[in-house]
Amino acid sequence: MIKQDLDSIETKAEFILREATSRFRNVAALWSMGKDSTVMLAIARKAFLGKVPFPVIHIDNSIDFPEAYEFRDSLAKKWRLNLIVAESAIKRNLIGAACCGKNKTEALKTVMAEYGFDALIVSIRRDEHGIRAKERYMSPRDKDFKWDYKNQPAELWDNYTSKLDTDGHVRIHPLLDWNEIDIWRYIKRERIPVNPLYFSNGRQRYRSLGCTHCTTPLKSKAKTVEGIIKELEADKDEERSGRSMDKEREYVMQKLRALGYM
């Protein structure tokens, strides 16, 4: 896994965040309390002179790990976040992709409509999956959250010109260039607090956090940020392999994204 120059990917992320707030009327960010979206918020604090200027949305399906809630509330207070909690109805009979896709997406749609957000910052990275590697930094979604991946807007130089010509919204991806290992190196460098579930209990840890329904831990002894970086230096597996969703039917990622799943 390539370790990139943290200053240069940080600068680019900052630039994209500033583009987002200056080009769109009503911006919000998704905050899963996971490492990526927390890193994004840390960068936003730098870009906007200490304060995150947009509301952060947590889609709460009330089956998140208890540790996650404690982490959320303490960081929201410390960083003075404008936190919007969107309750998603849990449908017990749905698991995996259907669960993430339906529950979370429906809840997000409701919040987006209620507040009228026209741009949504989502902290995805190219190295997560081949389909994500096809994303733009700014990418329009229609009112049903559909991604027209066969006809994406041109995006070149610093002209992230995606426009909104439907009543949908534009997804903003400031961390698209980052690799998993960069996230952890940045967390270390900037001393960013992270959800304790990422660290090993001696036998296993979570590499990526969905909710209790579809996240499975991986074998690991890493109890510190340094430990995780060491493990990643030696490892080649894509991190989402710990989520049951990715083991499902063909092209599930693509279908979900076309349907508006993050």
Place this chain on the structure above:
Amino acid sequence: MEIINAAFLGNKDHGKSTLIGNMLMLSGSATQARIDEAKKYSKRFHKDFEPAFILDSFAEERREGMTYDTTRGEMEYRGSAFALIDVPGHEELIKNMISGASYANFVVLLVSAKRGEGVTKQTKRHLFLARMMGIGKAIVAVNKMDTVEYRKERFDEIKEDIQPFLEEIGFEGRDLFFIPISAYYADNLLGHSKNMKWYTGRSLFEIMRLLGGNGEGKEAGRLPLRIAVQSMLNDDSGSVVVGKIISGKLQLGEQIMVLPQGLVRRIRRVFVGGKAVKAARAGENVALGIGNVETIPRGSVIAGKHDGLVAVDRINALIFFSRKPEKDITINFCGAELGASLAILNNIDVTTGKRIAGKSIKPLGAADALLRTSKKIPAEPFEKNHELGRFTVYSKGLFIGIGIVK
């Protein structure tokens, strides 16, 4: 570590995605999950193994065996790192090709040696666009050498075929390389192929390392100060102007001019990464306190007070059209959108690089044009400053091309 961006260009089916896929796999840069997935779908579509499927991830791409949209894979090998940018070769997808290629430090142009393939219009169009976007270094990789028994004659034939065009548009000398390869069978990619002993030059990776080594980018720091304004922010002690330093450097206390407004001010506060600092340089995002100002709109540019940058509304430009515009066009310059009108002076044949008579706009063609903008903008010749010398063109909200200020 520093990552050099290499865009892989060329006609549809000449092997761009295959080459990148194999480079990623052979260098140990592709994850096992990505390789397994590529294997699985190769089998599903009754193919031996398509390394292209490591990049081509959409169902349609795999089913049709062609790239729809640009993506990239990162490769690390023997202490060097590259982002290998894949683009679609299909003519109708040129906007996606431009999007991918725009990030490149140099290009790898693929030409298939297979009978009936060879140098095409699209091969040349891709090169023309790369050159137009300011890319000066190219590797011409003559691919599918396995289909012509690895014969030197075929390689020479293709080299002779494309060489005059490369010179015409300005790829030459130490910044231009030719290499025979087989992307599929991995000949001459990372090491030296036994199938082409007649080729004694460097492997593709070695050439890439050579071209990537003499880094650019650092140049921007030596150019005059230019800041592209994004927006304004309010903090406790007033408003600050927010933007990115596209070239040069600045210091606290320095006098600056805001264009096109012509406003002269002194820099009173500088923030980088949320912290107050005394100086900043090219590439950094800044927030500047310059005293009380009215809103400074996006697209404005901050320059040194005395360096002679002026705002203009008549611009001589070279424009590539990905499609035919409607009457009204808009351009995007430095993040701001503005209306414009076009008078075509002459066309340019993108397959010869030569100017030809004609005042109509041809899709997938280029032209010299006089651009009149609805407002004055601080544009500069592309040669002088890339960021202030280029723009994207839209018509009815659709992307229709890119332009370079002459």
